[in-house]
Every structure is written in C-alpha cells, then in structure tokens.
Amino acid sequence: MTERTTAIGIDLRDDYSEISYCIKEESNVVTYKAGEEEENFEIPTVACKLPGDGEWFFGLEAIATADEYGLSLVTGLINKAIIGKRIFANDSETIDPVRLLGMYISYLMELPKEVSKYDIASIVVTVDKVAAEIPFILDRALESYKKDVPYMRYVSHAESFFYYALSHPIELWRDGVLLYDYTDEHFRMSRLLIDTSLKPAVVQTAEQLFEDMIPFSEDNSEVYDNMFREITETEIMKGRVSAVYLTGSVFKGRWAEKTFRFLCSRSRVFAGQNLYTKGACYAAADLAGWTRLGSRYIFMDETRLHANIALRAESEGKEMLVDLVSAGVSWYDVNASFECMLGTDRKIDLVIKSCDDGEERNVVIRCDWIPERPERTTRVYISLYCPNEGQLSIRVTDMGFGEIFQSAGMTKEELIEIF
Amino acid sequence: MVYLCIGRRSATPYYIEGSGIGIYSFEELAYYIRENLLMLDTTIMDDRLCNFMDRELGLTDLADKLSHIINSGGSLTDFVEAFFFYTHFASVAEIENMKRQLASRGTLSKSEKYRMKGDFLIKGGKYTAAVNEYNMAYDCVDEEQRPKEAARILHNKGVAFARMFYFSDAAECFKRAYELNPTSQSSKEQYDSAVQIMNGYIEGVQDNLEGAAYRKYYKYKKRRENEDIASCRESLDELIEELENSYRKSFSSF
Numbered sequence: 001m002t003e004r005t006t007a008i009g010i011d012l013r014d015d016y017s018e019i020s021y022c023i024k025e026e027s028n029v030v031t032y033k034a035g036e037e038e039e040n041f042e043i044p045t046v047a048c049k050l051p052g053d054g055e056w057f058f059g060l061e062a063i064a065t066a067d068e069y070g071l072s073l074v075t076g077l078i079n080k081a082i083i084g085k086r087i088f089a090n091d092s093e094t095i096d097p098v099r100l101l102g103m104y105i106s107y108l109m110e111l112p113k114e115v116s117k118y119d120i121a122s123i124v125v126t127v128d129k130v131a132a133e134i135p136f137i138l139d140r141a142l143e144s145y146k147k148d149v150p151y152m153r154y155v156s157h158a159e160s161f162f163y164y165a166l167s168h169p170i171e172l173w174r175d176g177v178l179l180y181d182y183t184d185e186h187f188r189m190s191r192l193l194i195d196t197s198l199k200p201a202v203v204q205t206a207e208q209l210f211e212d213m214i215p216f217s218e219d220n221s222e223v224y225d226n227m228f229r230e231i232t233e234t235e236i237m238k239g240r241v242s243a244v245y246l247t248g249s250v251f252k253g254r255w256a257e258k259t260f261r262f263l264c265s266r267s268r269v270f271a272g273q274n275l276y277t278k279g280a281c282y283a284a285a286d287l288a289g290w291t292r293l294g295s296r297y298i299f300m301d302e303t304r305l306h307a308n309i310a311l312r313a314e315s316e317g318k319e320m321l322v323d324l325v326s327a328g329v330s331w332y333d334v335n336a337s338f339e340c341m342l343g344t345d346r347k348i349d350l351v352i353k354s355c356d357d358g359e360e361r362n363v364v365i366r367c368d369w370i371p372e373r374p375e376r377t378t379r380v381y382i383s384l385y386c387p388n389e390g391q392l393s394i395r396v397t398d399m400g401f402g403e404i405f406q407s408a409g410m411t412k413e414e415l416i417e418i419f
Numbered sequence: 420m421v422y423l424c425i426g427r428r429s430a431t432p433y434y435i436e437g438s439g440i441g442i443y444s445f446e447e448l449a450y451y452i453r454e455n456l457l458m459l460d461t462t463i464m465d466d467r468l469c470n471f472m473d474r475e476l477g478l479t480d481l482a483d484k485l486s487h488i489i490n491s492g493g494s495l496t497d498f499v500e501a502f503f504f505y506t507h508f509a510s511v512a513e514i515e516n517m518k519r520q521l522a523s524r525g526t527l528s529k530s531e532k533y534r535m536k537g538d539f540l541i542k543g544g545k546y547t548a549a550v551n552e553y554n555m556a557y558d559c560v561d562e563e564q565r566p567k568e569a570a571r572i573l574h575n576k577g578v579a580f581a582r583m584f585y586f587s588d589a590a591e592c593f594k595r596a597y598e599l600n601p602t603s604q605s606s607k608e609q610y611d612s613a614v615q616i617m618n619g620y621i622e623g624v625q626d627n628l629e630g631a632a633y634r635k636y637y638k639y640k641k642r643r644e645n646e647d648i649a650s651c652r653e654s655l656d657e658l659i660e661e662l663e664n665s666y667r668k669s670f671s672s673f
Contacts, residue, residue, distance in 0.1 A: 311421065312420070312421075313420075313421045313422060313423050314420055314421070314422050314423070315422065315423040315507075316506075316507035317507050317510070320423075322423070339424055339428070340421040340422060340423055340424055341421060341422040341423075341424060341446055342421055342422075343420040343421060343422065345420055347420065348421055349420065349421075374450070374542075376422055376446055376450075377446070377450055379424070379428070379444070379446070380421070401446070401447060401450070402432070402440075402441065402442065402443040402444060402447045403432070403440050403441045403442075403443075403447075403543070404440065404447055404450060404451070404543045405543055405544070406543075406544060
C-alpha cells in the first residue's frame with residue numbers, strides 16, 4: 001500500500017471555516033487562501049441550492065449563486081446539524097442537515113488543489129468547543145472519508161492552540177504562552193499551563209472571558225485599547241510569557257496600537273487569522289505519527305478522561321491490573337476491547353482510578369446471565385466506549401469455549417458513571 | 420475474577436485424532452487434556468499440534484519445548500507436565516495429581532475409556548455424540564461380569580437422552596440401569612421422573628418453583644397483570660430458559 005503523505009486540519013465554524021494541509025517531510029503548514037488578500041483564509045460556512053434538480057453550492061460560490069438567482073442561503077450548518085431538523089432548500093425538497101454539513105466539508109477538502117483525497121493520512125477538525133453531539137455528527141458527516149483515511153479526530157480550539165504553540169521552537173513557549181481570541185461573540189484570554197513534573201507532561205489551558213470587551217466598536221477603539229492594555233498588563237505581571245498570539249476578526253484592524261507596543265516590549269507577539277486551522281493540521285500530523293508531541297504532552301480539557309480504567313486479572317498465578325483506557329483520552333475517542341477467560345464467580349472487576357485525587361473505585365460487572373461452566377472455560381469479549389461525557393459503557397459478550405461449550409450468543413451492556 | 424488468555428485464538432481449529440472436537444485456543448486444549456487424562460495416549464504428541472501452537476496460537480516457546488520432548492523420545496507424562504508447567508496454567512500440586520492419573524490410566528478398560536469420553540461430551544452439550552460413545556462402551560462391556568459398569572454406562576446414556584427430551588429412550592436406559600444395579604437410587608428416581616414426564620404429569624409449576632425460576636415467574640406474572648405484552652413475552656422466554664436449564668441439571672450422570 002502506498003504511504004499517505006498529507007495531513008489536513010479544518011477549523012469548522014458556523015460563520016466561516018478554514019482548511020490547512022501539510023505534507024510529510026515538509027515542515028510548513030499551508031492554509032488555503034480564499035481570496036487575493038494575504039490573510040483571507042475564511043470560507044463562508046453557507047450553502048445554496050438551485051431549485052429543482054439543481055446542484056448545491058458552498059462558500060463564496062453559494063453566495064454568488066444566491067445573489068445571481070435571488071435565492072436564500074442556508075447558514076449555521078453546524079448548529080442545524082446539532083438540532084437535526086431537515087432543511088428546506090429553495091424548493092419543497094428537504095435535506096438531512098448532517099448530510100449537508102458533510103457535503104460542505106467535502107467541498108472544503110477539494111479546495112486546495114495540492115491535496116488528493118487518496119493521499120490523506122489524517123484529518124483533524126477543530127471547533128470552538130467539542131459539545132457532546134459533535135463527535136457523532138462529524139463521524140456521520142465524514143462517513144465517506146472514514147473508510148480511506150486512517151486517522152481522524154475532533155479537537156477544541158483550546159487543544160488546537162496547544163498543538164500550534166508547542167509545534168514551534170521551545171523559546172516560543174518555554175516560559176508560557178498567551179492567546180487572545182477576539183471576535184464579535186467573545187473576547188477570550190487563554191494561558192497554556194504546562195506541568196513538566198509529570199511524564200508525559202500535562203498541558204491545560206486557563207481561560208477567561210471578558211464580557212466588557214463585547215461588542216467591539218471601532219468608534220470607541222481607544223477605550224477598547226485601554227481595556228485591552230489593562231487586561232494584558234495584569235496577566236503579564238503574573239509571570240513572563242514567551243509568546244503572545246492574537247487571533248479573531250476584531251484583531252484584523254489596527255486599533256490596539258498602545259497594547260501592541262506594550263506586548264512587544266514584553267514578549268514575542270504574533271497575529272493571524274489561521275491559528276486554529278494550523279493547530280488542527282499540526283494535530284493531524286501528530287496523529288499520523290509524523291511528530292511525537294502527543295506522546296510527550298497530554299492535553300487535558302473537559303472532554304478528557306480524568307481517570308485510568310484497568311481490568312483486574314490473573315496471569316501465571318498472580319493478580320495484576322491490565323490497563324484498558326488511560327486518562328487523557330477524549331471521552332469520544334474511548335474505544336477499547338479485550339478478550340479474557342471468566343472465572344466461576346462470573347465477575348469482571350474494573351478499577352477506576354482518578355488522576356485528580358488518586359481516588360480508586362472498584363466496579364464489579366456481574367455476568368450471572370452467562371451459563372455456568374467450569375473454571376476458565378468461558379471466553380468473554382469486553383468492549384468499552386463512552387456514549388457521552390461522564391458515562392462509560394461496558395459490553396460483555398459470551399464467546400463460549402470453541403466447540404466444547406457453545407456460546408449463548410448473548411451480549412449485555414452496563415453503564416457506569418466515571419470521573 | 421478473569422484470567423488473561425494464553426496465546427491467540429485460531430481462526431481454524433486443530434482436530435485431535437479420535438475426539439471429534441476442534442480446538443481453537445490453548446485454554447480449550449488444556450481443558451481437553453485435563454478432562455481426558457485417563458484416555459490420553461501418545462497420539463496427542465504430534466508435531467502437527469506443535470506447529471498449530473506455534474503458528475496459530477502464537478505460543479512459539481511452548482511449541483519448541485514440546486517438539487523437543489517429542490523428538491527426543493519423551494513420555495506422555497513429560498509432554499503433559501511441560502504443557503502445564505511452562506504456561507503456569509496449573510499449580511505444582513495439580514500437575515503432580517495429573518501425573519498420578521496418567522500413571523493409572525493403563526488400568527482402564529476399553530469400555531471405561533469410551534464411557535469417560537461420553538461423559539466429557541455430555542458436559543459440552545454434545546448429547547448425540549455422547550450416546551454414540553456410550554453405545555461403543557456398552558458393546559465392550561459384559562453385563563454379567565461387570566453389571567455396575569454396564570449400569571453406569573446405561574444410566575449416563577439415559578441422561579443424554581433425557582437432555583435431548585427423548586424421555587421414552589431415557590426411561591428405558593434408566594430402567595435397565597436400575598435392574599443391573601438395584602442399589603442405584605438415582606437410576607430409579609430418574610426413571611420415575613422420565614416416566615412422569617412421558618405421561619404428561621407435571622406438578623403445579625408455581626408450587627415447585629424456587630430461586631431464580633421463581634423470581635422470573637413472579638416477574639412474568641407482574642407484567643401479565645399490567646398487560647405489558649411485549650415485556651411479558653420476554654419474561655416468559657427467560658422463565659422457560661431457566662426451567663430448561665434447571666431441568667437439564669436435574670438429570671445428572673455418574
């Protein structure tokens with residue numbers, strides 16, 4: 001099989017999206033330019049359909065089509081996919097919103113001419129926050145890619161920022177990193193916190209929203225500049241930072257001269273509109289195994305498991321713990337399975353250990369529904385996944401014992417709360 | 420408690436000569452050897468088995484050790500001892516016990532070996548195959564010379580028939596077993612049970628339910644009272660399965 005050499009990072013939002021790619025062995029990540037301007041990476045997340053058997057258009061083409069024919073645009077594709085109601089499209093036809101989102105993403109993937117669908121090794125999609133429905137929606141939307149692309153993940157903007165920052169030389173993050181994300185919806189300050197006392201190191205973001213900065217007004221730019229200066233000064237007083245990143249539509253304008261001068265005197269400062277898509281692309285490269293960031297640093301956010309889950313088992317006469325799921329994995333990525341032999345007590349012992357306070361909890365899964373058989377003559381298949389944040393599903397399947405004891409063919413599922 | 424599997428599970432089975440059973444994993448092979456110690460012979464010491472353990476089960480080290488024993492003229496006892504020792508699948512005491520049983524197997528008669536094979540097949544639910552083994556065992560035994568062994572064979576054959584719900588054949592076997600060994604209260608009781616079932620006499624179900632069966636009956640009754648038809652049907656299936664399992668357990672072999 002030919003090796004795949006392209007990693008894709010997509011920043012998916014309801015107003016606009018961006019796509020970046022990188023080629024294995026090449027260090028730079030390229031973001032697709034939507035127009036002639038230097039920093040124009042934004043592809044509107046909109047769709048428009050010509051009535052009748054007409055085709056669907058997306059992005060700028062959709063806007064142009066809507067203008068030309070006096071049609072309405074379908075906007076808010078992500079939100080509509082979450083709600084799930086079928087969408088009317090300029091005629092009496094309706095379409096499944098998740099399918100439409102999938103079509104939009106396919107459109108995005110075809111924009112960079114350098115990218116071939118058959119050469120994609122990994123795709124990472126980043127969204128502002130990975131809500132509970134997002135993994136399932138994106139799994140369905142990216143169905144056509146799942147069978148060919150070996151690796152796929154969905155990450156938050158915070159995690160994308162982590163990948164972006166730590167993919168740069170250590171001088172740019174060793175003493176700390178700040179991110180200011182300023183749009184019409186929010187002004188968010190994030191600081192990366194790296195705990196190198198652990199192996200692998202644990203990375204988190206401390207986020208703070210400033211409501212007073214919303215909405216931005218160009219007419220009062222001096223006021224906002226002063227407020228911004230105060231915010232940054234307070235934060236930088238807490239400790240040195242190696243780099244400050246500025247992203248978001250409000251930072252396109254040059255209204256914060258005072259604050260920029262202050263920041264530049266204290267740290268390296270970078271401004272750009274494609275931080276998250278690039279971060280997602282770095283994450284995709286790491287997922288494909290081209291870098292080792294993910295093995296040296298674990299990013300912890302609210303989607304990550306804060307507990308290790310192990311199976312208590314006996315081997316060669318000794319009791320041991322077999323790790324099934326490690327802390328730091330996103331709940332929607334939990335997909336572990338294991339085969340073992342059941343004892344006559346027909347119990348499966350799981351140990352759930354919190355990595356926050358070290359608290360250990362034993363969970364016993366009773367398998368009385370499996371027929372009684374002699375010791376070590378029932379093979380069971382155990383699979384674990386998280387149907388949502390905070391819950392773990394444990395499925396046990398009776399596999400019988402070859403031709404000696406036929407399997408009852410039953411599977412039972414238990415749901416337990418996890419940290 | 421669960422135990423880690425030893426080696427892989429094979430997609431294709433290894434057939435042990437004369438057993439009619441396909442083996443897919445180390446644990447199945449270990450179980451077969453343990454349960455049939457008295458019937459084992461050197462045909463199990465086969466390089467094909469070692470190849471199977473190496474290629475299909477991924478137990479290369481063990482396969483090498485066993486192959487060495489075969490090729491250096493080692494005994495069946497050496498083979499079985501190595502099999503269990505190097506995988507830590509049995510304790511030292513258990514291995515010593517197995518060695519003693521292997522030493523005593525030369526004293527078993529042909530009919531005893533066939534009967535024990537039938538007993539092994541019954542445990543695995545292979546009742547038709549078990550009946551065949553009991554038939555071969557019975558053909559080798561002289562009723563007059565060894566009536567108790569003959570009775571034992573017939574009794575266990577009756578159990579196989581009963582578990583297949585062939586009550587008439589079962590009753591016949593139990594009756595003959597009792598005639599050959601009048602001290603066997605079990606054969607008499609099981610004959611009586613088989614006859615009762617043949618005659619359609621089943622005491623009031625509710626009065627005789629206990630434990631899990633009773634709980635399942637109670638659940639069924641409650642759902643019926645609530646007119647919850649779908650759940651009612653499910654409870655009824657569960658109750659029938661419980662009764663069938665209990666019934667099968669009630670016919671036990673020697």
